[in-house]
Amino acid sequence: MQTPVIEASDVSKTFGSLQAVKSLSFHVNADECFGFLGPNGAGKTTLLKMFYARTARDHSPQSRLRLFGYDPEEDELSIKYMSGVAPQEDNLDDELNVIQNLLLYARFYGMPSAQARRRADELLKFLELSEKRKELIRHLSGGMKRRLVIARALLNEPKLLILDEPTTGLDPQVRHLIWDKLRQLKKQGTTMLLTTHYMEEAFQLCDRLIIMHRGENIMEGSPRQLVAENIEPYVLEVTDLQANPELRHQPLPAGVRLDLSGLTARYYAASFEALKSLGDQFTRAPHFLRQTNLEDVFLKATGRMLDERQ
Amino acid sequence: MSGSKEMRFPKLRQRLYSVWYRHMRVYTKHLFSNGFPPFLEPLIFLWGIGLGLGQFIAPINGQPYLVYLSIGLLVTSAMWTSSFECTFGTFIRMEFEKVYDGMLAAPITAENLILGEMFWAGSKGFFFSLAVLIVVGLFGKLPMPGSLAAPLIGFATAFMFGALGLLVTSFVKTINHFNFYMTGLISPMFFFSGVVFPVESLPKKVQWLAELVPLTHCVRIMRFIAALHWDSVILWDAAYVIVFTLIVGFFATKRLKKRLIT
Numbered sequence: 001m002q003t004p005v006i007e008a009s010d011v012s013k014t015f016g017s018l019q020a021v022k023s024l025s026f027h028v029n030a031d032e033c034f035g036f037l038g039p040n041g042a043g044k045t046t047l048l049k050m051f052y053a054r055t056a057r058d059h060s061p062q063s064r065l066r067l068f069g070y071d072p073e074e075d076e077l078s079i080k081y082m083s084g085v086a087p088q089e090d091n092l093d094d095e096l097n098v099i100q101n102l103l104l105y106a107r108f109y110g111m112p113s114a115q116a117r118r119r120a121d122e123l124l125k126f127l128e129l130s131e132k133r134k135e136l137i138r139h140l141s142g143g144m145k146r147r148l149v150i151a152r153a154l155l156n157e158p159k160l161l162i163l164d165e166p167t168t169g170l171d172p173q174v175r176h177l178i179w180d181k182l183r184q185l186k187k188q189g190t191t192m193l194l195t196t197h198y199m200e201e202a203f204q205l206c207d208r209l210i211i212m213h214r215g216e217n218i219m220e221g222s223p224r225q226l227v228a229e230n231i232e233p234y235v236l237e238v239t240d241l242q243a244n245p246e247l248r249h250q251p252l253p254a255g256v257r258l259d260l261s262g263l264t265a266r267y268y269a270a271s272f273e274a275l276k277s278l279g280d281q282f283t284r285a286p287h288f289l290r291q292t293n294l295e296d297v298f299l300k301a302t303g304r305m306l307d308e309r310q
Numbered sequence: 311m312s313g314s315k316e317m318r319f320p321k322l323r324q325r326l327y328s329v330w331y332r333h334m335r336v337y338t339k340h341l342f343s344n345g346f347p348p349f350l351e352p353l354i355f356l357w358g359i360g361l362g363l364g365q366f367i368a369p370i371n372g373q374p375y376l377v378y379l380s381i382g383l384l385v386t387s388a389m390w391t392s393s394f395e396c397t398f399g400t401f402i403r404m405e406f407e408k409v410y411d412g413m414l415a416a417p418i419t420a421e422n423l424i425l426g427e428m429f430w431a432g433s434k435g436f437f438f439s440l441a442v443l444i445v446v447g448l449f450g451k452l453p454m455p456g457s458l459a460a461p462l463i464g465f466a467t468a469f470m471f472g473a474l475g476l477l478v479t480s481f482v483k484t485i486n487h488f489n490f491y492m493t494g495l496i497s498p499m500f501f502f503s504g505v506v507f508p509v510e511s512l513p514k515k516v517q518w519l520a521e522l523v524p525l526t527h528c529v530r531i532m533r534f535i536a537a538l539h540w541d542s543v544i545l546w547d548a549a550y551v552i553v554f555t556l557i558v559g560f561f562a563t564k565r566l567k568k569r570l571i572t
Contacts, residue, residue, distance in 0.1 A: 049572070053571065054415075056571060076419060081318070087411050087415065089408055089411065091412040092412070093412075094407070104331070108320070108325075108413070108418060109319075110320035110324050
């Protein structure tokens, strides 16, 4: 058995009276893509920052965090040298152009300039930015900036790639392109950590994930396993319950669970047939029968109400 | 995990250099607009003071007023540039541009970054003092060869004010607060630290105040070296600059680190 790339046990972080991360324990294996899924304010970014020593975890005797066997608070340089980080906010140097940004950053790794040039060109090609080589950062689209931030994180051929919401705010084309590239990297043996609140992204990329809410681990597993184990296979969504008000108070058929929020009703069940016949009764209300997905699990686990951190 | 790659993160010297290099690269990107003013400012002083005000002022300690003032400017140009760099500049990099977020994801520590800022501030001081030296020197208004030491004094001055600026930055919540520091501390220092007139001309009761603030010591060192004149008070001045830089630099690093590493 190989040593895990990340071992975390009882890791917490408190800011004043706010406990942002609550006693998380998990491990991430080499070549794995591990995700942290949660609403805004769930503590995902705080957790990532602990990995590369931007945030110090709470000190307690039981708390332990190791990356490649190193404690971020003691050997941050070793960890950073082997990892690449793509933060949530693009923080490229606006005054410089694309290639200059990469070459400048390569200095931080002590990379000789010929090697830096080669590697930068390789990465621009990989992320389909070669044509923008001399473009100023402010002339790039959001998607291009994001890809450049990822390219920058890859400069030193990291063993671990840390991605904080890699595709938030991007259009579907760019999102799919980035997913594709990340899958290629994973195939080449890069271990990946990512945070997201896109269920689709977690489903597409992650081997395993933790659903976080208010700093806590709500559930953990592979995306398929989480769906299979935590929610009924089918859901009937009725988006305007008032169109058929008479059905509102009728007793639920056996094996059907109702989740009501606003005007929308969601009926969950293991039986497709049961939901189909229920759906047929909604003569006026628009309704839609589908398979459940990670989003349903997520909402079931974290609740539909917004909290003060969102 | 085994392997040799992890041990090859860059040495301290390289890490500091990469922080310095990043700032130098961005600064020289606009070489003309950034590099021209340091040369223009002393020219304006030469004309404004030399052709204008200077004619009405008696020589100070046997020096024409223009010469007296110019020696002071060799030092204050370094103070001004590093004070702006490590207050507004640092704050913008930290809070608005998020440049440090990118840099701290690379293999450098927060301490490396902060010390790198001070070296960069020192280097800018070197350059600004050099610019004054060249312009005013070409007009023959500086004692030679003593004034040639100006860039080195400029480096030390700017390094010290860089550390002080970073300490101030570690307290500041909104960028406008720097106005208090600039108007409340840096500007008065310019006028009351022996740059525009000798400290000895201040009322006796407040002279100790001039002795307390850092700029006075840098200016005095510069004057003595420019005149190639030795006086044991230089030892006090040098000790002040070194101790002040170490103490302020220590607390600036400590406090700013807390802000960067939450």
